[in-house]
Amino acid sequence: MRRIRIALGSEDGINICPTHLGMADRFYIYELWENGDYKLVEWRLNSSPQEKRHADPEKRRAITEILKDCEIFVGRKLSPNFIKLRDNTQFQPVLTEIETISDLMDELRNFFPRLFDLVERRRRGARPKEIPQVSKPLTLSHIYGPVPSRRLGFSLGVDLVPYKTCSFDCIYCQLGGTTERTVERREWVPQGEVLSQIREALATRGRIDYITFSGSGEPTLHSGLGWLIREIKKVTDIPVAVLTNGSLLFREDLREELLAADLVVPSLDAGTQKTLERVNRPHPSLNLKGIIQGLLQFRREFKGRLWLEVMLVEGINDTEEEVGEMVKIVGKLKPDKVHLNTVVRPPSEGYAHPLSAPALQRIKASFGPGCEIIAGFKGEREEPYLQDMEGGILELVRRRPVTLSDIAHSLGLHENEVIKCLQVLEERGMVKTHWFEGERYYKPGV
């Protein structure tokens, strides 16, 4: 029978070490079989040296030596060393918010096929970017919000892909760099689990104006998107929106699945192939011609509302020629609305700067009367909703520099919710960011 060997950190054999795996005094080794049985094999002392600096390679080497017969490393915090393990070794990191070993092992049974698949791929030399996040189903790990938004009212977010899986790696992406750039449509997260979480949220989470597929990457990469939309329609009249980068609309199966949605919001940030490559950094199999053909074909078939979002980045896609090309595409597409946006949240690349309000106004005029500016500048956001989160975020930031994903994990929030709050705190000068080894960290402001 297939099995995997799992290592986690603990001081007492009951609770999982609340911080990075390498900080634990002892490592506990478990074996998990595909029928759901598991057993403790042994515990080992963490004899690795003290960390001399953040992401110390010596420490990493010592830990992998101690745990060399294990396949899965479980931690409660994402550390730079976990990223290095993922990218350079046969060990598969896993993150969890679960506090006790027994709860974790019970939950890991549901993840066995996915984890075994990752372990096998690693054995064959692949280095998948995925770091599975194991949480109790009741935390509704695929759902966030309802988040108040200017366009959709109270929007219940549904996240269908692991952080951060996308066919693009946009320079302005507020979620950070794409870790899994792919065009593969598959069941990235179990669709039955997503549906039961949506049902649970509908029953318990107050006012919801839209159910919105968005989240940690590109939702159309999930092969169950159409099924989920149809299942939602069986249980509620709340309209369904899909926010997409539009790159896969050339696929007939996807266009067909999206016909059941009420609102589709694709994005278009380039009028030429060169700019697409600069702004969106697409998967190598994608090109602008195919993307536009897909959009136009979908427009002909779709009976719901289509709003096109254009994200403008200073000096990159805001030239007269580029905007002119986009205006021509919009002229053929005839979306119900065009929404102009710019980089108002911390981007993936520091060189992605926003346009000023007057520059946006000038470009808006080129797109004609159906165009609105949706970029939320200072003072226009959902303050009361964000206040609830501020205290928790500030407390974390004061303790040590943290990444977006650290904050989301520690507070049990979705990255998209945390981003909104961090933006406000940054504008008030209460937090500031700095880069370390390609990752953005948040620290207290002045």
Ligand code: SF4
């Ligand atoms: S902005 Fe959207 S399309 Fe671009 S990388 Fe981020 S998730 Fe993907």
